Amino acid sequence: MTDVKELIKTIVQPLVTQPDDIEIVEHETERFVEYDLHVNHDDIGRIIGKQGRVAQAIRTIVYSVKVPGNKRVRLNIIE
Numbered sequence: 001m002t003d004v005k006e007l008i009k010t011i012v013q014p015l016v017t018q019p020d021d022i023e024i025v026e027h028e029t030e031r032f033v034e035y036d037l038h039v040n041h042d043d044i045g046r047i048i049g050k051q052g053r054v055a056q057a058i059r060t061i062v063y064s065v066k067v068p069g070n071k072r073v074r075l076n077i078i079e
Helices: 002-015 041-048 050-063
Strands: 023-028 032-038 072-078
Touching (some): 002 050, 041 050, 050 072
Parallel strands (some): 032 072
8 A cells, every 4th residue: 555655745746845744644444544644834735725726636636546445545634
């Protein structure tokens, strides 16, 4: 499942000004494989975008990834 982490990092890295501060934490729940995306506080607006459009585009790509089992992928953007 590290492939999903790499996918998220590949998408987010060009959008931020401080790519070294990108941190992705993975954890599983009963129904989801969740990824918490942490970026520098100054870059959070770049990730969310106007009216959340950039965040929605990132989530659309990530949610299309199949994971083993009957679970779904969820991306949380943490401020």
